[in-house]
Amino acid sequence: MTNNTSEQFHSQPQAGRIGKNYVDGVNHFFPSAIIDEEWQTENQVTITVKMTSLVEVMKWLYYDQGGWLTVSFGNDERSLNGHFAVYHVLSMEGEVKSFVTVKILVDAQSQEFISITPTIPAAVWGEREVRDMYGLRPVGLPDERRLVLPDDWPEDLHPLRKDAMDYRQRPQPTTETETYQFDNQLGNDSNRIVPVGPLHITSDEPGHFRLFVDGEDIVDADYRMFYVHRGMEKLAETRMGYHEVAQLTDRVCGICGFTHSVGYSNTIENALSVDVPFRAKMIRTVLLEVERLHSHLLNIGLSSHFVGFDTGFMQFFRVREKTMELAELLTGARKTYGMNLIGGVRRDFLKEQRVKGIAMVREVRQKFSELVEVLLATPNINSRTQGIGILSKQVARDYSPVGPLIRASGFKRDVRIVHGQSLEAYGSVPIELQSMEDGDVYSRVMVRVREVFESLNVIEYGLDHLPAGAILTESFDYKPNKFALGFTEAPRGENIHWSMTGDNQKLFRWRCRAATYANWPTLRYMLRGNTVADAPLIIGSLDPCYSCTDRVTIVDTKKQRSKTVPYKAIEQYSIDRKHSPFKL
Amino acid sequence: MFKLIKTVFNTGSVTTKYPFAPMSVSEDFRGKPELDAAQCLSCGACTRACPANALIMETDEKAGTRRWELSTARCIFCGRCEEVCPTHAIKLTQNFELAVTNKADLYEHAVFSLADCSQCQRPFVAQKLLEYVLDTLAQSGVPAAQLSERRKQLQTCPACRRANNMLDSDNISHLRFIKEQQ
Numbered sequence: 001m002t003n004n005t006s007e008q009f010h011s012q013p014q015a016g017r018i019g020k021n022y023v024d025g026v027n028h029f030f031p032s033a034i035i036d037e038e039w040q041t042e043n044q045v046t047i048t049v050k051m052t053s054l055v056e057v058m059k060w061l062y063y064d065q066g067g068w069l070t071v072s073f074g075n076d077e078r079s080l081n082g083h084f085a086v087y088h089v090l091s092m093e094g095e096v097k098s099f100v101t102v103k104i105l106v107d108a109q110s111q112e113f114i115s116i117t118p119t120i121p122a123a124v125w126g127e128r129e130v131r132d133m134y135g136l137r138p139v140g141l142p143d144e145r146r147l148v149l150p151d152d153w154p155e156d157l158h159p160l161r162k163d164a165m166d167y168r169q170r171p172q173p174t175t176e177t178e179t180y181q182f183d184n185q186l187g188n189d190s191n192r193i194v195p196v197g198p199l200h201i202t203s204d205e206p207g208h209f210r211l212f213v214d215g216e217d218i219v220d221a222d223y224r225m226f227y228v229h230r231g232m233e234k235l236a237e238t239r240m241g242y243h244e245v246a247q248l249t250d251r252v253c254g255i256c257g258f259t260h261s262v263g264y265s266n267t268i269e270n271a272l273s274v275d276v277p278f279r280a281k282m283i284r285t286v287l288l289e290v291e292r293l294h295s296h297l298l299n300i301g302l303s304s305h306f307v308g309f310d311t312g313f314m315q316f317f318r319v320r321e322k323t324m325e326l327a328e329l330l331t332g333a334r335k336t337y338g339m340n341l342i343g344g345v346r347r348d349f350l351k352e353q354r355v356k357g358i359a360m361v362r363e364v365r366q367k368f369s370e371l372v373e374v375l376l377a378t379p380n381i382n383s384r385t386q387g388i389g390i391l392s393k394q395v396a397r398d399y400s401p402v403g404p405l406i407r408a409s410g411f412k413r414d415v416r417i418v419h420g421q422s423l424e425a426y427g428s429v430p431i432e433l434q435s436m437e438d439g440d441v442y443s444r445v446m447v448r449v450r451e452v453f454e455s456l457n458v459i460e461y462g463l464d465h466l467p468a469g470a471i472l473t474e475s476f477d478y479k480p481n482k483f484a485l486g487f488t489e490a491p492r493g494e495n496i497h498w499s500m501t502g503d504n505q506k507l508f509r510w511r512c513r514a515a516t517y518a519n520w521p522t523l524r525y526m527l528r529g530n531t532v533a534d535a536p537l538i539i540g541s542l543d544p545c546y547s548c549t550d551r552v553t554i555v556d557t558k559k560q561r562s563k564t565v566p567y568k569a570i571e572q573y574s575i576d577r578k579h580s581p582f583k584l
Numbered sequence: 585m586f587k588l589i590k591t592v593f594n595t596g597s598v599t600t601k602y603p604f605a606p607m608s609v610s611e612d613f614r615g616k617p618e619l620d621a622a623q624c625l626s627c628g629a630c631t632r633a634c635p636a637n638a639l640i641m642e643t644d645e646k647a648g649t650r651r652w653e654l655s656t657a658r659c660i661f662c663g664r665c666e667e668v669c670p671t672h673a674i675k676l677t678q679n680f681e682l683a684v685t686n687k688a689d690l691y692e693h694a695v696f697s698l699a700d701c702s703q704c705q706r707p708f709v710a711q712k713l714l715e716y717v718l719d720t721l722a723q724s725g726v727p728a729a730q731l732s733e734r735r736k737q738l739q740t741c742p743a744c745r746r747a748n749n750m751l752d753s754d755n756i757s758h759l760r761f762i763k764e765q766q
Contacts, residue, residue: 244635247662311588318598325610332614332676338662346667347612374588 018043019098022065026057033057035105040484041270043098043422046087051104051114058088058102058116066094068400068413070487070496071513072116072126074134076162078108080481084136086113088123089485089496097418099485101498106136115141122400125521133160143183148226151179159234167234180224184212186528187219194532209539213532221527221535225520236510237502242268242478245507246340249497252512254335255298258291259490260512261340262424263497266486267510268342271501272479277470280344281425286462287337288424288488289455290330293364294323295491296448296455299540303445304375306537307384312375319367326360326459329353344472354463361460365453372449385442389526389538392439401519403493404451405542407435408443416489423487429458441541481508490515492542516542609678614661616679617654621694623673626650626710630665630674639665648700648707653693656682701741703748708741 023037023045033053038046049057061067067090075085084106092098106113115138117124127138128147135158149159152173158164165171184191196209206227212220232252236245249264250257262284269276301316324334330353331337339345349357375381391401396409406413417433420426434450436443483500493515502508519542526538600607609615631639631652638658642651665674684690698707699714718735726734740748 240635243633243664247635247660247664251660311592315588315591315595318595321598328613329610332610332612332663333661336660336662338614338660346663370587370591374591377585377587 016042017045019045019092019096019100021096022061022092022098022100023047025065026060029060030057040482041273041422043419044101044270044485045098046101046103046483048103048105051106054102054104054114055116055119058090059119061090061092061100061102062120065092067092067100069120069122069126070099070400070402070494070518071498071511072123072130073498073511073513074106074130074136074160075500075509076134076160077105079162081105083108084111084134086130086136087498088116088126089498091413091415091419091487091494093413093418099419099487101485111135112137112139114139117141117143121398121521122518125517132158134158135161145181145183147224148229150226151175151177159231167231167238182210182222182224184220184222185524187212187214190214191219196535209535211527211532211535216531216533218527218530218532218535221524223520223523233510233512237507239506241505242342242501242507245510246342247338249512250336250338250340253490253514255295256291256490256492256495256515257335258287258337258339259488259495260497260514261337262288263486263488263495264499264510264512265340265342266423266488267484267497267499268486268501270484270486271482271499272476274343274473274476276344276473278425278467279348279469280471280473282462282466283339283345283349283471285425285429286349286459286466287327287331287339289458289462290323290327291337292455292491293452293459294320294327296452297323297368299491300375300445300448300452302540303385303441303537304381306540307380309375309378309380312371312378315371315374319364319371322360322364322367326357326364329356329360341472343474343476344470346472348471349463349466354466357463358460361456361463365456368452368456375449381445382442384534384537385445385541386438386440388441388534389530389541390439391522391526395522395525396439399518399522401493401522402515403490403519404444404447405493405519405522407433408447409439410435410437413494414489415487415494419487423489425462429461431458441537444541478505483509492516493518609680613678613680614663614676616656616661616677616682617659617663617665617674618677619652619654619692619694620673620675623671624652624694624696625671625673625713625716626652626694626696627670627713629668629670633664633668635662635664636660643698643707645707648698650696650698650710651693652696653691655691657690699739701744702736702739703744704741706741714738 017039023034026034026047026049030053033049034047035050036048040046062069070089070091072086072088075087077083077085086104086106088102090100090102092100104113113136115123115127117127117138118140124141124143125147127141128143128145130136131138131141131144132146132149135156152175154171154174157171159167191212191214194211194213196211207223207225208227209221209223211218232248236248240248246261246265249260252260268274297316297320301313301320304310304312304316327337328334330349331339331347339347391405391409393409396406396411402413412433412435414433415423416426416431420431431454434447434454436447478501480501480503483498486497486499488495495515496513497511499510500508523539523542527535530538626641628641631641636658638655638660640653642653644651661676663676666676696710696712699709699711700706701708717738718731721734722731737745
């Protein structure tokens with residue numbers, strides 16, 4: 001790369017500063033709160049604030065300025081500036097759409113920081129994870145249980161610290177028994193406990209749910225995840241180069257891996273101001289929508305299954321198979337497309353593929369429309385899904401969930417539209433934001449149905465109007481300790497990635513927040529007040545992935561008896577709601 | 585309801601006969617990588633690019649060989665190896681039926697003989713890679729006299745070459761260039 005173009009890249013972020021008003025606002029209302037201000041791209045700013053002003057600044061940005069908390073994470077920056085750091089990333093969706101990252105420096109000796117969870121509940125998982133992974137104590141965090149680390153992990157070992165033990169080794173287990181306390185906030189000891197898991201019905205990762213029930217009604221619910229934490233962030237930092245991580249991110253999720261791959265690639269491209277060719281952007285856009293297509297069809301199919309409409313399930317999966325073939329045609333693989341490199345994509349779309357692709361899109365659109373008509377005319381779907389599992393607006397506002405979940409609760413959040421100008425080619429394709437008001441399972445299904453049509457339109461447009469030009473930029477230099485955000489709208493909601501380059505051809509830190517991470521904390525509120533038979537349906541409406549190896553154990557706390565029910569039985573009960581397997 | 589029944593009947597059966605009939609995949613499908621060992625130089629570009637460490641290369645100094653190994657169990661079929669191969673020796677095939685009953689069948693390997701250093705007699709580079717470099721030089725028009733000088737240089741291992749360069753000898757090529765310029 002010549003110096004000339006290098007300077008040109010540097011000057012890009014200076015061109016416009018979208019979101020400057022938020023920084024000015026913080027300066028105005030909280031004088032001398034900001035220690036440092038750094039712009040990554042024209043719409044991404046990181047402000048380092050004093051810890052004493054953190055809560056006030058966050059509250060102002062979140063509630064007064066239309067901010068949504070997308071991710072909170074830690075970083076071990078002792079080798080850079082002598083401190084730990086905690087970042088809270090806000091997606092500003094008020095008047096001006098941009099990203100504001102609020103950073104605080106945490107003293108390396110005291111290792112304490114102020115928790116924002118009491119003010120902004122959305123930060124709860126992020127702060128619990130910072131506590132586990134970095135050993136930094138969030139002062140004021142109401143829920144001090146572990147989130148990520150298993151019960152048998154030693155108290156003083158924090159995996160993501162740079163001086164933690166080698167990632168290939170494991171410490172000796174410290175306990176044989178489960179020490180995690182499940183939390184019944186609304187009920188009391190008289191409630192029966194229905195544990196669902198540890199390999200959960202509806203989740204691609206094993207998760208353990210405890211439903212506190214009074215008869216058939218769910219009083220409260222608590223859950224824990226991370227039984228299969230794979231340590232990808234540490235793996236990427238210690239073993240893989242920049243290009244290899246793009247392949248690793250493809251495997252974050254078995255269903256929506258490509259959006260992670262794009263999200264990660266964008267972080268490095270944004271951090272280093274790499275100019276990705278427009279053709280590559282359009283190819284990524286098309287493939288992101290191809291992925292949404294198969295994922296939404298999967299969820300719509302499974303929703304049919306859960307309300308007992310199994311014929312519909314089979315029919316939707318038949319159409320879904322076409323979308324898998326579309327992916328195979330365009331990328332060479334049904335899943336894990338493996339298309340991304342830093343700077344663009346690896347494979348081009350040729351004319352033949354485009355022509356065939358468009359024909360397939362039209363076929364899917366026609367068949368899908370017919371099936372939707374059939375689905376909506378099925379009496380079961382209305383009676384089982386309307387008014388069930390309602391996510392109230394207040395809970396949604398407090399917890400910053402994402403995807404069809406929040407769009408079904410009346411909020412217009414979708415990074416493809418809100419931040420579309422800085423997300424691949426979304427600024428130049430025909431797409432509309434789909435949202436509904438009721439917040440129940442039915443609305444979520446309907447949002448997905450409409451988004452399938454939007455995706456089909458985008459794919460057809462993209463294949464038809466593929467711009468000419470290169471597909472990969474290779475002439476750029478890696479610079480150490482540059483960082484930026486990458487974001488994509490996965491089928492389940494926005495995925496946020498943040499990475500910082502290192503000085504050894506590897507990442508210094510990579511944070512990946514998958515969509516469902518933001519959605520889990522709201523599940524408790526959706527389950528409350530519904531019946532046990534609706535629980536799988538509600539959990540399914542979050543659109544986690546499914547594992548059919550599940551078994552459910554019922555403990556009757558009054559009679560001191562227990563009984564193990566296979567997953568099939570609870571699923572059958574969910575479908576026909578007769579012969580409850582829970583009677584002891 | 586009537587519409588659903590109509591759809592079901594119009595669709596008929598969509599189940600394929602696989603595995604009793606072959607399953608067709610798209611033309612660019614990324615399946616199992618195949619190595620054309622005759623074409624391979626054992627340069628190691630693929631082992632560096634492989635994100636999953638499915639490709640490895642091991643040098644056995646005693647036997648004077650270098651072994652290339654692919655583990656289909658680790659392979660993620662991304663095709664980075666195909667992309668970086670300078671001689672098109674690796675190609676991804678359309679083969680996706682990779683289940684085996686014997687674990688050893690998951691591995692494929694190729695062995696390349698190494699050239700010995702003309703001074704210390706220790707193997708240091710694949711014979712084929714050495715010949716490839718010399719052929720390339722010949723093709724690019726290096727005269728025969730110089731070529732034999734180059735051959736002498738290239739047949740010494742990096743350690744010996746470094747030692748040679750410490751001494752004032754004909755072996756040091758930059759001196760020759762300086763003389764020519766004068």
